Amino acid sequence: MSFVKNARLLAARGSRLAQKRSYSDDMKLTFAAANQTFYDAAVVRQIDVPSFSGSFGILAKHVPTLAVLKPGVVQVIDNEGKLTKYFVSSGSVTVNEDSSVQVLAEEAHNVADIDVSEARQLLSKYQSALSSAGSDKAKAEAAIAVEVAEALVKAAE
Amino acid sequence: MTNAWRAAGITYIQYSNIAARVLREALRTDLRASAAKRNESHVKFTPWANGRPARK
Numbered sequence: 001m002s003f004v005k006n007a008r009l010l011a012a013r014g015s016r017l018a019q020k021r022s023y024s025d026d027m028k029l030t031f032a033a034a035n036q037t038f039y040d041a042a043v044v045r046q047i048d049v050p051s052f053s054g055s056f057g058i059l060a061k062h063v064p065t066l067a068v069l070k071p072g073v074v075q076v077i078d079n080e081g082k083l084t085k086y087f088v089s090s091g092s093v094t095v096n097e098d099s100s101v102q103v104l105a106e107e108a109h110n111v112a113d114i115d116v117s118e119a120r121q122l123l124s125k126y127q128s129a130l131s132s133a134g135s136d137k138a139k140a141e142a143a144i145a146v147e148v149a150e151a152l153v154k155a156a157e
Numbered sequence: 158m159t160n161a162w163r164a165a166g167i168t169y170i171q172y173s174n175i176a177a178r179v180l181r182e183a184l185r186t187d188l189r190a191s192a193a194k195r196n197e198s199h200v201k202f203t204p205w206a207n208g209r210p211a212r213k
Contacts, residue, residue, distance in 0.1 A: 034177075034195060068169065071176045089180045090173035107177035107195070109184060119183040126179075140165035144172055148179040156183075 027060040028100040029076065031086070033108035038086065039076070047101060048075040049093050058095055065095040071148045073111060073155045074103060085111040087155050089148070114156040123149035 029047060031039040047058045050072030058065075069091040076084050091105035126149050130142035162172055181192040204211045 035192065071180070087180060089176035090169070106173045107180045107192075109180065109188075113185050113188055114183050115185045122179060122183055136165045137167065140162040140167050141171075141175060144162055144167070144175045145179050148176045149183070152180065152183045 025060055026099065027058070027062075029103070030101070031074070031076070031103040031105075031108070033088070033091070033105040035107055035109070038108065041100070042078075044076055044078050045081070046075075046077040047103070048073075049103060050074070050088075051093060058093075058101055060099045062095050062099070062101075064097050065093070067093045069093055069103070069105060071151045073151075074105075074108070085155070087111050087114060087152065111155050114152055116153065116156040119149060119152040119156050123153055 026043045027045070027047075028041045029039045029044045030041055031037075031047075045059070049056060049058065049067070050070045051067035052070050053067055055072070056067075069088050071089055072087070074086045074088050076086070078084070086108050087110075088103070088105040089107040091103070091108075093104075094102040096102075123146065126142055126145040130139065130146055133139040133142045178196055181189065181196065184192050203213065
């Protein structure tokens with residue numbers, strides 16, 4: 001009996017919540033890093049972000065989300081359908097109820113600005129640093145650098 | 158979210174610093190020099206006493 005009552009209460013609350021939420025058809029993206037602002041509340045069609053909880057795509061009316069960025073490629077598809085790729089080091093992504101999205105990175109660059117041969121050299125440099133690392137901390141630091149270098153090579157190729 | 162680096166006592170801020178540094182190192186030569194300036198950050202402290210800087 002009480003279960004039925006609870007379920008009815010929950011359902012009523014759910015419908016009220018759905019009415020209250022002001023989902024917008026336009027997705028406004030703010031994408032900035034310490035080095036550059038790429039989008040300032042610009043309306044775009046889709047954003048794909050790499051995060052620790054997996055890579056995911058964001059369209060307008062996406063459920064509100066918070067995620068931690070992982071080194072990798074952020075893809076932005078604008079309203080004309082043009083795709084632009086950026087490499088982000090790390091940071092956060094916020095998807096709000098009003099369909100605004102903030103991608104904030106410590107460092108972000110257009111994928112075209114990555115030097116592939118340099119990325120390959122860095123990968124081998126940090127791989128040898130990883131194998132010669134003594135302490136657990138030095139090992140972990142080198143492993144992070146290897147992870148980033150691998151992502152860079154993959155993105156730039 | 159159990160990462161090897163977290164187990165080694167590294168925080169996400171430190172992880173982020175390393176990731177950003179590696180990205181700067183992999184940039185095209187013409188962008189690398191100006192990007193490298195962001196590897197270091199400086200903080201200057203000025204102690205204040207009675208409404209004046211006690212020491213510069």
